[in-house]
Amino acid sequence: MSKQALVFIDGDQGTTGLQINERLRGRTDLQVLTLPAAERKDLRRRADAINAADIALLCLPDAAAREAVALVENPAVRIIDASSAHRTDAQWTYGFAELSPEQPGRIARARRVTNPGCYPTGAIALLGPLVKAGLVPADYPLVLHAVSGYSGGGRAQVEQYEGADTDAAAPFVLYGLGLAHKHPPEIQLHAALSQRPLFVPSYGAFRQGIVLSIALHASLLPAGASQQALRATLEQHYQGAQAVRVWSAQQSLEAARLDPTIHNNTNDMTLGVFGNEAEGHIMLCAVFDNLGKGASGAAVQNLDLMLSAL
Template sequence: MSTLPLIFIDGDQGTTGLQIHERLRGRNDLRILTLPAAERKDARRRAEALNSADIALLCLPDAAAREAVSLIENPGVRVIDASSAHRVTPGWVYGFPEMAAGQPQAIADALRVTNPGCYPTGAIALLRPLVQAGLVPADYPLTIHAVSGYSGGGRAQVEQYEGPAAAEAAPYVLYGLGLAHKHPPEMQRYAGLSQRPIFVPSYGAFRQGIVLSIALQTRLLPAHVTQESLRAALQAHYAGMRHVAVLDAQQSAATAQLDPTRHNDSNDMTLGVFGNAAEGHILLCAVFDNLGKGASGAAVQNLDLMLRAR
């Protein structure tokens, strides 16, 4: 009988599940379990698969992810949930390894890991080190803008842009106009904010990639804060980290525009600090793949941490 860890991908035909399959293709250090199409909605077969796995990867809508967790009776089964169902649930470890010094070990040891949301990954990456360093007040009135590729909307949105009616798809869509998106509670908690940020999401007519930006005004920051001090704090936090890079002053000065597709098909993220010192305006930016560091890439990174802890 094989001693290789068994990984069950529940929801393997969705956008994230398919990407995880692709990223795990050719690996010889694990076994992958999936259900045939006729059994994917069979609660008994799903329960059997979930309880037979060493690690279950949930690539499901929120309600289905909660149901999947409820079906697990085997105390040895570990879970990575790629949905937003458990991102602020007590007892679940937040699956952003670069967030804090002890986070990789916390993920490695966890029984339950909740994968970060795509947009929160960029927002938390930018804000948490700056809030912790006292450079951005926890109660700063933040507005977070982001544009993603259309794949962030799942299979239905991909079909809209790649199916027979693709010519009718809008080139750009701003949504969440009621300012009640599901991501701000996650952003607030893990960035260390005392107030809920305003979040303005959008997507464009490109398949994948994200540019996220946060504008700051120096008159609302502590007196000593500059572009340079913000950049230095980010560089110190992410020094030596494989998947997160911070543009230095020279790189920032040479950057006139940001391409959201820059890191497509990778698990990398670039952070930048830009601005107009004369006007006291600063812009924090993050660029990454919504299907990479924002979803499947992060899930596989967490999976590898958990596998090493076996």
């Protein structure tokens, strides 16, 4: 890349946009294009900025992200969409760089990249390699539990917990009780599952971080799908990965609890395999920052891959 790339963040005052701005601060290889406060909702000014950019990052609600994509007239503009609008669209490249050895190259060459959801990032990181290896059946009756920091709910939820009336903010909330959350189709597609997983999300009274867990019964797994085999498969898949690591058997044995905040303000994610062999119970876990590897960190990782192809 010989010239300074021009990057526009549409929605730069939202939770993800602000974090991307912070992560790009001080970079000399790119210029971040911003709009004055009075013009951020001006459709024409947004269209001008998108079409002037080398790469536009959309940090918007789904409907607004679709609207922004429709504004593209310059065929050279490349898009990273941080919303959930295009995560199951076959015309968009899925922006989880560790999905396969080929995925970084696909992202680098792509015109349209859809950033993964925060919860799906952990679920797909755990399940994708194991399903591909045949250690977790594609039709396994999966139940995924996850707890996130309250920032996952966006600016309104942040204000509820950090505003004037913090006493009204609950210490813990289980939500999505209708089991119709938007993330299961994304998880099913990109983890190559043959049936929709049951997903149980929640958030707690901490700002950011995620622990996602998936319980497995060894009796429902193929022969040889032990804790050791599952861990070895994950270790092999993520060997040399930039952002993902796997706890060793010794680290897993020594772990007494998982803190969702250990990777806050980074793009790191750690995966673990735990269990009780006598009972045939196995638990897969992922820990990462919902605003890092689950959002802005992944967006900047994808941006860097795309910049490498300019």
